[in-house]
Amino acid sequence: MTEAAQTREERATALKGLGTARKRVEDVRFTQGKGNYVDDIKLDGMLFGDFVRSPYAHAKVLSINTEAATALPGVVAVLTAADLEPLGLHWMPTLAGDKQMVLADGKVLFQGQEVAFVIAEDRYIAADAVELVEVEYEEQPVIVDPFKALEPDAPVLREDIRDQLEGAHGPRKHNNHIFTWEQGDKAATEAVLAGADVVAEEMVYYHRTHPCPLETCGCVASMDKVNGKLTLYGTFQAPHAVRTVASLISGIAEHNIRVISPDIGGGFGNKVGVYPGYICSVVASIVTGKPVKWVEDRIENLTSTAFARDYWMKGKIAATKDGKITGLWCHTTADHGAFDACADPTKFPAGFMNICTGSYDIPTAYLSVDGVYTNKAPGGVAYRCSFRVTEAAYFIERMIEVLAIKLGMDAAELRRINFIRADQFPYQSALGWEYDSGNYHAAWEKAMKAVDYEGLRAEQAKRLEDFKAGKTRKLMGIGLTHFTEIVGAGPVKNCDILGLGMFDSCEIRIHPTGSAIARLGTISQGQGHATTFAQILASEIGIPADDITVEEGDTDTAPYGLGTYGSRSTPVAGAATAMAGRKIRAKAQMIAAYLLEVHDDDVEFDVDRFVVKGAPERFKTMKEIAFASYNQAIPGVEPGLEAVSYYDPPNMTYPFGAYVCVVDVDVDTGVTDIRQFYALDDCGTRINPMIIEGQVHGGLTEALAIAMGQEMAYDEIGNVKTATLMDFFWPSPFETPNYQTDWTTTPSPHHPIGAKGVGESPNVGGVPCFSNAVHDAFRPFGLTQTNMPHDHWRVWKVAHDLGLHG
Amino acid sequence: MSKMHVKMTVNGKEVEALAEPRMLLIHFLREELNITGPHIGCETTHCGACTVDLDGKSVKACTVFVAQANGANVTTVEGLVNDDGSLSVLQEMFREHHGLQCGFCTPGMITRAHRLLQENPNPSEEEVRFGMSGNLCRCTGYQNIVKAILAAAAELNAAREAAQ
Structure with missing residues (x-):
């Protein structure tokens, strides 16, 4: 059937736009094992990192002996906090304004904490070497109950901030206290409670759990010493934020860092944070001049990454x-x-x-x-x-x-x-x-x-x-x-992470033959962005979803965005997609009007084309408009058909x-x-x-x-x-x-x-x-x-x- | 550590290599043969992301030494596509019924489901759920995986009947 013979409904259906139960484009790869997850990445000369971890929840680290481990054939290096300290990387900032040890600096504060990082030629040798690192601990009293942590004579856990009365979120009232956050009207609420007919009172505990995605966290850091560029592949839910953080922490200029989130095997929040494994892998790659892979096992995932x-x-x-x-x-x-x-x-x-x-x-x-x-x-x-x-x-x-x-x-x-x-x-x-x-x-x-x-x-x-x-x-x-x-x-006026406003983005390029690529600042971990964002766009710009490639996760190509978590992709990046689509449509309207020799206001968008108002037989399809944008010299209109939107949600x-x-x-x-x-x-x-x-x-x-x-x-x-x-x-x-x-x-x-x-x-x-x-x-x-x-x-x-x- | 000579058939092809006997089959497949369909999810035989077919049985390749697989016939998800490279009925049904999201469990799921339908070509929903209980998925809640396997069974049975 020719395009002209299709009914309006048939043309709309062909777009597979909003509301369509479109089959996922991702699945052809995934069902035959052709996904590309971080542990699938293999680079020439790649080394493997593995952690020595603390068996104790609270202990002083008296000594670390890496001699036997380093002597094992195939071991390239063993890093401890002493090696990271000259670089200022033995601690790192957290997303919450605190700081965290990258490798144990004098003490350990939880079971599974990172103590030393072994770098070896393969993962078996690395695991062998982990066993050979000798760490001498002196156990300290352990606190696992937050109420006991606040008792007056409780042991001080964080010696590094002992007696610091001001934290990242206001005053601290105890050495084990981080912040108090208050919202609403205390006096008015207490007055209501005092005068109420009925007051029900309860302690509701929501226990500690873990996102535990099927794929654990990991990365491959590759420092190219010739051109000075660091490429960091990893299970990152927010690749651009990781790039900025990596630049701030390492001192490597941000344009020399490329962060790539490949396929991600589930995230659920676990892959938002920055972990010691990433820092150690980057340092290891810089030190050795070789790519370094670090991938957690399940025990490490559950015991050390974000609960x-x-x-x-x-x-x-x-x-x-x-x-x-x-x-x-x-x-x-x-x-x-x-x-x-x-x-x-x-x-x-x-x-x-x-x-x-x-x-x-x-x-x-x-x-x-x-x-x-x-x-x-x-x-x-x-x-x-x-x-x-x-x-x-x-x-x-x-x-x-x-x-x-x-x-x-x-x-x-x-x-x-x-x-x-x-x-x-x-x-x-x-x-x-x-x-x-x-x-x-x-x-x-x-x-x-x-x-x-x-x-x-x-x-x-x-x-x-x-x-x-x-x-x-x-x-x-x-x-x-x-x-x-x-x-x-969220709205940049009140939402930021490390000072980065929580807007998001979409960039669209329409190709001469009427297909398109859209790049976003988010990253799918199974949500099917390649499928659904193309649907939003199909409805906005009248190009079939099947003709639109959606790409995410490469900071060298994708526009800046804050990533995928907190159900923010559709509300923020999805909005950016629609807004960028509308910019495309506005330009397409000018091109269509020129081609149809009428005023811009005399054409209107109709599913997959612009038609002359009142004369639907006179139209230009988006495909025709796309080609015209590349081959016609239209007065006052730049060639090409591209748009980008950075969307700051109002609410x-x-x-x-x-x-x-x-x-x-x-x-x-x-x-x-x-x-x-x-x-x-x-x-x-x-x-x-x-x-x-x-x-x-x-x-x-x-x-x-x-x-x-x-x-x-x-x-x-x-x-x-x-x-x-x-x-x-x-x-x-x-x-x-x-x-x-x-x-x-x-x-x-x-x-x-x-x-x-x-x-x-x-x-x-x-x-x-x-x-x-x-x-x-x-x-x-x-x-x-x-x-x-x-x-x-x-x-x-x-x-x-x-x-x-x- | 000294290496041993290993020989096996993987996805219909004979392979030979030198490997440490302690090397796990999953690492042999993924790192020596670059067969990265089977994944590593737990390393304790619980999640099934590494499921492969070994001599006609579903096994979890994270807890099999390569030495134990010497001489075996191994099939991974890569070996389940049709000869012309198109998706098999099972793979197609997973796509049709939205039986996958992040895709990390999918190779193990499909490889296990493939064997399940050999063991029991006409399973009930409960038999599918029991037969797949060694494979964990964090994304789908299984409802659509079960639907996909039952749909594949129906389609394969219909094709079998038509052929007879």
């Missing part, structure tokens, strides 16, 4: 006796580990924890967060969430349940009474955010209807009766959650969702069986429904893992008890349920295409939903709060402590 959560959230929620919430108070004790290496925007040391009023119209609120040092690994990253949003969502969704118990009220109804109404948007929250759009009641009613909520409650009541009559040993729990996220960081976006989980709990074994999980997500305009659904499935499964068993557990002397996949719960296909997905669409009013981002919503909403389901099963027996993860033993223990074992 997530570990928030102790003390809450008080006030309400009238008929359930209208009047105030919310929260004090969080945040365990940051040995160094403050959180990856948050500078002005937000506790991330966006102040979204903790959730989906509810709470007039008065107060939040304070104390960051604390302990003898655990540093991190505190946004694990599949936007900077502590999962903690905030878990906190408020647990507090709602606790309040419902106190009021003797149905938790669905309590939510309904308190939701921010559709007519209240844009909504100003008590803790300082302006929610862009939402229709919570509509989403909630759709969810309640879809699962037949009343029917479920009736079944649950019957089950309880049977349980009490001794006819069954299984209780039924119904978990509810309505979450609101805050993603798309965050606020995706939301309504989730319901139904669980059967065997009180004798503690085994939980997820019978049903319904997830309604509203992520604004939907770009690719297939990919959205896939993101929801994946996020829910990580939520399942976190809620039901996945944790970073430490014993009292700081040994990591969950350092391999034997102990660190990662659900297999057999333990994972099927999910029902659903949606409503409430576009963001400020985003060019109304999209909000979705990748992290299911993790944010899923954790409280699974956890609430387990709690709900035991509600009739007096349970108000028990800590995650709800593994079989803990669930059994809850049943036991409630007297259900007779």
Whole structure:
């Protein structure tokens, strides 16, 4: 069929633009093993680095003897802090304004800390040499409890900042204290609590966990001494930021550094930070003149690179006796580990924890967060969430349940009474955010209807009766959650990392034959950017998505951007893509008008072409316009068809969702069986429904893992008890349920295409939903709060402590 | 360490090399033969990213010494494409049903699924979930992986019936 004979709908369909369940372009490579991940990179003469790590959580390092290791054939060098010190690289700045040891400088502060870096001809020799490095330690008292860390006589962990009263985020009140962050109105909130009909109070702990992507962190550093250029390949979620940081740390001019993020095997926040392995690899490459590869093993990944959560959230929620919430108070004790290496925007040391009023119209609120040092690994990253949003969502969704118990009220109804109404948007929250759009009641009613909520409650009541009559040993729990996220960081006016504003970018070049390449400042780790960004562009510029290459991750070619985490790619880089597309379209309009010999204003865009208004038979397709831009001398118009946009979002976006989980709990074994999980997500305009659904499935499964068993557990002397996949719960296909997905669409009013981002919503909403389901099963027996993860033993223990074992 | 002479068939081709006997099969494939489809995810036989087919059985190449694979017939994901280089039914179904995201687990998943469908050409959903339980994915939540394998089984069975 010729183009002219196609109907408008056929032309639109052919673009595979917004709303299309387009198959992923990435998959042809990945399904046949042709991905190119960092460990697949092989350069001539490449050496391998490996770490000597501390077996102790807190110890002085008395001596390091590298003689035997260095003597091993095939070992090129062994680096210690003493070697890095003359370069000023034995410590490095963290993203949170703190500093962190690259290699142990006199002491170690967590188990698995980097002590020495061995460089050898292959990874086996490197591993052999690690065993030959002799380190003499003197053990020190270990603190793994953040509350004990703040006791007056607690041992000082960070000797390097002993008695420094001012930290990166204000005054420090103890040697193991990092910051206090306060939001909202303390006095007003306390007054509301004092005068309230009802106040429910609870300590909600969100345990320490780990993003644990299937591919661990790693890099290949290659210093070309001839031209003075450093190429750094790595598992970086923010390649441009890594380039700038590498330049600032190393002193190598930024134009002489090229950072390349190849294919990345999952990130989930773990690959945002800068790790000692990167620094050591760069130094090793400079010292040896050869490329140096360093790739973590799983134990190293779990014990030393960025963990997530570990928030102790003390809450008080006030309400009238008929359930209208009047105030919310929260004090969080945040365990940051040995160094403050959180990856948050500078002005937000506790991330966006102040979204903790959730989906509810709470007039008065107060939040304070104390960051604390302990003898655990540093991190505190946004694990599949936007900077502590999962903690905030878990906190408020647990507090709602606790309040419902106190009021003797149905938790669905309590939510309904308190939701921010559709007519209240844009909504100003008590803790300082302006929610862009939402229709919570509509989403909630759709969810309640879809699962037949009343029917479920009736079944649950019957089950309880049977349980009490001794006819069954299984209780039924119904978990509810309505979450609101805050993603798309963010406006440069209040969001930066190390002073770099959190805008993002897209550059588009249209080729003469009408196909295109778009480059972005973000980097996919499985989200399918090569597929979805082409779809945004297809709808904006009328070139089929199949004719658009999307490229990311090479700082020599991609425009500057802050990378992919915190669900920021669609809200920020996706907006930049649309805006750059609109620049292309504006120029194309001038070219079309010239070719059609009419005024610019007399042509209009129509799917894949510009048509003369009122004369649709007179048109120029984008393909024709692209060619004309290269071969016609058009007065007042430069040749070529290219555009770039750097997008500074005016606000965050606020995706939301309504989730319901139904669980059967065997009180004798503690085994939980997820019978049903319904997830309604509203992520604004939907770009690719297939990919959205896939993101929801994946996020829910990580939520399942976190809620039901996945944790970073430490014993009292700081040994990591969950350092391999034997102990660190990662659900297999057999333990994972099927999910029902659903949606409503409430576009963001400020985003060019109304999209909000979705990748992290299911993790944010899923954790409280699974956890609430387990709690709900035991509600009739007096349970108000028990800590995650709800593994079989803990669930059994809850049943036991409630007297259900007779 | 002294090296041993190793000989095996990999993706239909005979290969010979000198390797330390302690070298793991996964490193032999990836670093000596440049077959980088199978990946390393845990090094403790839990995740299955390194799954290869060894003499007709799914094995995790991160915990097999190259010495143990001497003389064996090894197939990796690279060896599963059709002879004309097009995607196999399984590979195509993973793409069709969005059974992958970051792609890191995918080679192991597909290699295991390939063997599973030899062992049980007509599996139920539960049998697929059980048969794939040695392969972990952090991105997809498995729902679409299971869908892809069931769809591939249906298509392969239909083709088999048509051929008979």
